[in-house]
Amino acid sequence: MKLVNNIHVPLFLYNTKYIRPLLKKELRVILVSLFISFLITGAKFAAYFLTHSVAILSDALESIINVVAGGFASYSIYLASQPKDENHPYGHGKVEFFSIGFEGAMIFIAGILILFKAVQYFIYPRELFRMESGLWVLGITTLGNLFLGLYLVRSGKRLSSLTISGNGQHIMTDVYSSLVLMAALITIHFTGWTLIDPIVSLVMGVLILNNGYKLMRRSISGLMDETDMKVVDKVITILSANRRENWIDIHNMRIQQYGNNYHIDCHITMPYYLELNDAHDEMKRVEVLVNEGFTNSDVEFFIHMDPCIPSCCHYCLKSACPVRSNAFTGEITWTRDNVLPNRKHG
Known part of the structure; x- marks a missing residue:
């Protein structure tokens, strides 16, 4: 059941009525990103053919990844919107981790290609042409990417979408590298030091490789259900702020993420x-x-109830307990150290 406007709604109806429209918004956002990235990529390749700059080619190759990743992200968001079924009892949200992993792998490959082209230009240097025209095109595409990246990062936070957030962070990285590239091309234009071109390409290749690695690392941790301590802290904060005397302790908490939804197991004494x-009723609370604390996300709980034992009495908050066998000595604050392990606090 899901509480919506103080009404308990069956989870399958909630997924259809409330979550699916949210995923449709995600799909619209990523399709906008895909269309704009396609235009920007074409413009960057036009700038490369104008100038023959290997650094601009590096930037254009990275932009190809934006288009490919946007296409894959569109499919992953569509798949994540499908309801739970017998074969996928936790839903299809894990596909978002595949999406960012695929994007990371593509970025990593692009970084290798950029390094290869940079080394090639060191061995076989080429003359640069029409630098002013290339700079104008690059400036316009960088501005377009800046607006797109900010839009995606904000939309990803608003919709709690890993795919959109990852795509936005990648495009913002593209903006920063384009700004460095523009500074390098302006320097070349006024000094004639063409060796700067492949040097900048080498630096961009290394940065792109690092960005690809981070996305792949995030994908692997999500697929292997690595604990997100920020989510753990958020759950602990919510429960601590609303602590009830019947909740003697909470332990053995495990959190899995499926797209923008969560599955939480825990024991409550x-x-x-x-x-x-x-x-x-206590578990339902x-x-x-x-x-209520996770807006734009659905949190499914599997709670195992443990009976209290005499060693729990010294931190049990129940003031009118008819069976207390030990005096209350003080409340135990819930933290990662006592909520995550599989043992009662006493």
Whole structure:
């Protein structure tokens, strides 16, 4: 169940009515990115044919990746929008990690090609032509990429989309490298030092390789369910701010991410004498609170309830406990150190 405007909505209806329109917004954003990236890539190749600059060619090769990655991202967002089924009980959101991994691999390959072309130009230098025209074209494409990158980064945060955020960060990296490239070409134009051209290309190739590695690293950690400590801290903050006396402790918390949705397992220690309905209501409160704290995301909880034992008494907040066997000595603050391990705090 999902709480929407104080009404409990079945999860499958929520996914259809609320999550799918959100994913349609993601798809529209990424299609805009794909179209603009296609135009910018064409303009950069035009600048290369005007100038014969290997540094501009490096920038154009990276822009090809924007187009290819945008196409793959469009498909991944479409696939992520499909509802859960028997074969995919957690949904299709993991495909977003494949998307950023694919983009990272393509960027890495582009970096290798750029390094190769730079070394080739050191061995067989070429004369540069029409530098002013190339600079004008590069300036316009850099400005276009700047607006596109900012749009994607903001949209990724607003929609909690890994794919859009990753695409936006890549394009912003492209903007920074283009600015460095423009500074280098202006220097060449006024000094005639053409050796700067392949040197800048080498530097750009190394930076692009590093960017590709980071995206692939992020993809692998997501596919292998590496714990995102920022998400853990957010869940702990929400539960600590709304702590109830029946929640004696929370431990063995594990968080998996599927696109912009989360699956959380945890154990909650509660008074052993609670009736089943009361215990269920307490667990439901946990799920509702965390879902309210994760806007634009759906958080699915699997909670295992542990009965309290005498060693829990010294930190149990229940003031009117009829079976307390040890005096209360103080509240234990929930942190990563006691929420993540599979053991009661006592």
